[in-house]
Amino acid sequence: MAPVIEVENLTLWRDRQKVLDEVSFQLSAGSFLGVIGPNGGGKSTLLKVLAGLLEADSGRVRILSLPPAQAGARVGYVPQETGFNLAFPITVLDVVVMGLLGQKLNKAERKSRAMAALERVGIAPLASRRIGTLSGGERQRAFIARALCGQPRLLLLDEPTANLDPKAQEAIYTLLKSLQPEITIVLVSHDIAHLIGYASEVVALNRRLLHHEALPSEQIHCAQDGHVCEVELLGALLKKAECG
Numbered sequence: 595m596a597p598v599i600e601v602e603n604l605t606l607w608r609d610r611q612k613v614l615d616e617v618s619f620q621l622s623a624g625s626f627l628g629v630i631g632p633n634g635g636g637k638s639t640l641l642k643v644l645a646g647l648l649e650a651d652s653g654r655v656r657i658l659s660l661p662p663a664q665a666g667a668r669v670g671y672v673p674q675e676t677g678f679n680l681a682f683p684i685t686v687l688d689v690v691v692m693g694l695l696g697q698k699l700n701k702a703e704r705k706s707r708a709m710a711a712l713e714r715v716g717i718a719p720l721a722s723r724r725i726g727t728l729s730g731g732e733r734q735r736a737f738i739a740r741a742l743c744g745q746p747r748l749l750l751l752d753e754p755t756a757n758l759d760p761k762a763q764e765a766i767y768t769l770l771k772s773l774q775p776e777i778t779i780v781l782v783s784h785d786i787a788h789l790i791g792y793a794s795e796v797v798a799l800n801r802r803l804l805h806h807e808a809l810p811s812e813q814i815h816c817a818q819d820g821h822v823c824e825v826e827l828l829g830a831l832l833k834k835a836e837c838g
């Protein structure tokens with residue numbers, strides 16, 4: 595089976611700055627990829643290219659063997675900044691239905707697809723609430739439902755747990771894990787401890803792709819307290835990056 599994502603020598607310039615530099619990687623169906631890297635490292639830019647919102651200056655990108663702009667509803671995208679005016683008087687259901695733009699469905703079908711997505715993320719009872727009245731964690735679920743209602747094969751999420759408390763973060767990770775492997779997941783996050791627990795592989799990006807590694811199915815633990823030891827993983831990643 596062809597990989598869900600194929601990226602070969604992707605280079606992208608913004609304002610005379612090379613933001614992505616010869617990035618190459620592949621991702622097979624059912625994976626859960628964590629993307630880490632410093633601020634300004636190009637993580638959001640990479641996701642926008644995969645979502646078909648930005649075009650590479652050079653290189654080749656394929657999503658399910660198609661150019662990203664043609665992958666359409668096969669890809670769901672939860673951006674870092676939703677750009678949503680929370681004062682706007684719009685219901686959660688209306689926000690989720692927006693994920694079906696461009697699809698030939700009647701009103702009843704749109705509603706039932708959006709309700710199914712809200713069920714999937716666990717906030718169906720909030721469908722008729724105004725989006726601005728939701729908590730941060732509930733709102734993030736609504737945006738995930740919007741990305742899911744087109745029934746994507748690939749879900750791209752850009753820091754969906756930023757600004758959430760630890761319990762809400764954990765709940766989002768558990769939700770994403772429940773979508774995989776049916777849906778391939780790419781998640782940008784600075785939250786390395788959670789990524790180690792949930793992702794099946796990790797990419798470290800700082801304009802260049804520094805490292806791409808499958809994570810062990812059993813978590814890395816510190817001997818003393820049983821917690822995931824992000825320091826060990828980071829140390830291993832950095833050592834390999836230096837060697838490479």
Ligand SMILES: Nc1ncnc2c1ncn2[C@@H]1O[C@H](COP(=O)(O)OP(=O)(O)OP(=O)(O)O)[C@@H](O)[C@H]1O
Pocket residue numbers: 608609613631632633634635636637638639640674
């Ligand atoms: N619209 C734009 N015009 C010019 N430069 C841009 C634009 N958007 C992003 N950049 C630049 O591209 C680089 C990568 O930005 P990007 O948003 O992809 O980083 P990031 O890894 O997502 O960072 P963060 O962790 O802070 O979200 C940065 O130097 C940024 O200033």
Ligand SMILES: [Mg+2]
Pocket residue numbers: 637638639674752
């Ligand atoms: Mg970003």
